[in-house]
Amino acid sequence: MGKNYYSTNFSFSMLLTIMLEISCVGTGEKIAHPPITESNPTTVSVGNALSVKEKMIKHFPIQPLYYIYIDHEQCFFEILVNDIPAFQYFQDGGIMSPITLNNYIAKSGKQKITYRLYPQTEREHGEGFQQLTPFTRFNLTLFSRDNRDTVAGFDHQVQLIDHANLKKEDGKTFIGAGLPYYEYTVTFDASVPYEVPALANATDLSKLSKDVLEEKTLEAYNYFRDLIANKNKDVYSALVFNSDVRQIVSLYQDENDVREGGNEDMFYFDNPTFKVEPIKDFTLKLYGDGKLVCLEHSSLDLRLRGGSAIWGKYKGDTGGTFARFLRLYLYIPKGKDSFEIW
Template sequence: MQTNKSGGYIFSIFSFSMIRMRLLDKLVLLTVGFITFLGCAQNKNDMTKNFNLDQYIDRIASEVKHYPKEPMYYLRINQLNCVYQVLVNDRLVDENYSLSQYATAIGINSSILKSGPQKITYRLYPIGDLIKEEYGEGETVTTLLDNTEITIEVIRVDDINTYKSIVDDEKLILRHESKNDKNTDKFVGSGLPYYEYTFTFDAQVPYEIEGWTNAIDLRKLDQEKLELAVVNHYKKMQQLYKANDAASIMTMEYPMFRRVAITEYRDRTYIKEMVQELYEPIQIPNKDYQPIIDYKVEYFGDGRVICLWHPSIFEKPDLDPRLSRESSFYYIYLTEDNKRRARFQGILLSIPKDKHKKGEFNFEYAR
């Protein structure tokens, strides 16, 4: 949770992460068919009461297979003079909009669906007013600097169950360093407002799941109609959350939880904690959902996944800086000690190939 120095709300990211567990993609939900629940005149308490959390957790746990060795893959990221997003197979796995560097490696198995080549993409942005905010002086930086750099290490642990130490168990698969211009020795993206680069590595995992790959490329649809359909779907989801409809929401969440649990070989204890991270906020009373405005459309999963996100303050200078690069799906609520907070949720949508019909937008939440 981040405190706004100028006062007002304190905005917190609810995530795959977007929780700072670095699992931003863990806010992925599922299945639009259940939106029909909106028409029910069911009592809010009944809707929550009809959802059996223990059975739900047991069902997810029953789908997890275990293997003689359970390999895990991680990224260790260090940056200088930039903020960034990092994606694996075009799914967001980490973002850092501060000057801080994180020593902790980020698990990426939930973005690896099967063995073979895996794609890593990083997006670099200028540091803006971060120096001014940190040290009380300095200029606003609107382009990437000459000495911008990022280093990404891909790490494999052969068996997470026997992991003991970095020295003994972590194997460096690949180390990538951002490039400098051969003639000037300056960062190749120097002077740009944005820089993106992609590289690959090979992973070997004992599982194979479909995930979000069985979905259509949404970039090929009528973009105006698609955008309107996404906004309307977000509004329907707002109604489910306002109604505290745990049964419908958690049913939609199931395929995401299943993917994470299978790819990370999780036990029931972890699954319970993961599920509760999303279940408990459903019960927050009097959620005040904010209008879905000032957003931009973003694609992930090679066009198979779409979401609405607030732009950066560089893209929209008059935007409330507390909304910069946050989900457009969020609400204000009061804590028990009567403080105002905001909770952002990344709602990512897709349309499965077998549900696609011309002129219709049969969304599911990205798996």
């Protein structure tokens, strides 16, 4: 069916509308596909999700783990790996923990790390900046180590990249000084023992009409949001299964990791104080070289900036109110007619 559609004169926006709707034979009544579907190898529900995931655990003689450390000053930043957001930091102060990249590496070969720098508009001490300053600093160091070596792994880590942001001719001034935004990409070769489904086999969503894509993405987001609001654990567990398995394999997770991940998923259903918010004030974003779509908050409020349009509030143990964001990336596998969760 997909090949026939591609060979017609339909616009891609018409194609998506046709793909996501089916007409009832003999009645003319339209039955909408669920806006998000799954292609799991077996039936998955909340009751068996944990046991099925545990069967997907893989162990390898060597388990290369790739991670970066960031040293930055006078900027906010985002990190993308293979054009997929891996980390964002819109806070004052520095970050000490490593950022693991494997979840964004589908197979061995060339990988790319992109950093996007923004002015540090708010600071705890002193005024913020509206443009990137001459003293903006962003250093990125990439390491790899064997994840199976839990005793001396860090002692044996290998440095692969030591990148400092570019300077102007004076050798001191940040090359992006005065700009509201700066982006740079570095590449490296990864060697991993696994191969997970890659986005090469996904539809290029950048060719769709933006209005139609936004309409269908919003429909999918509301559908997913309502699963949480209505406590539909079974459908939720089935839809996120393949995404969870990619993480299990690429991060070399064990049984304890899988159980902790399952507990995190159930937080949205089992915490009686968690209330998911309506989806509004969002911006459509494409990632994964046009293969992934998501909705992000359009607000520049640092508490919301860059966050998923699916989010909610809950009460902490101390009585304060906290927020959680559910990042949801969608794609359409080639040969299929509905979104799946990446």
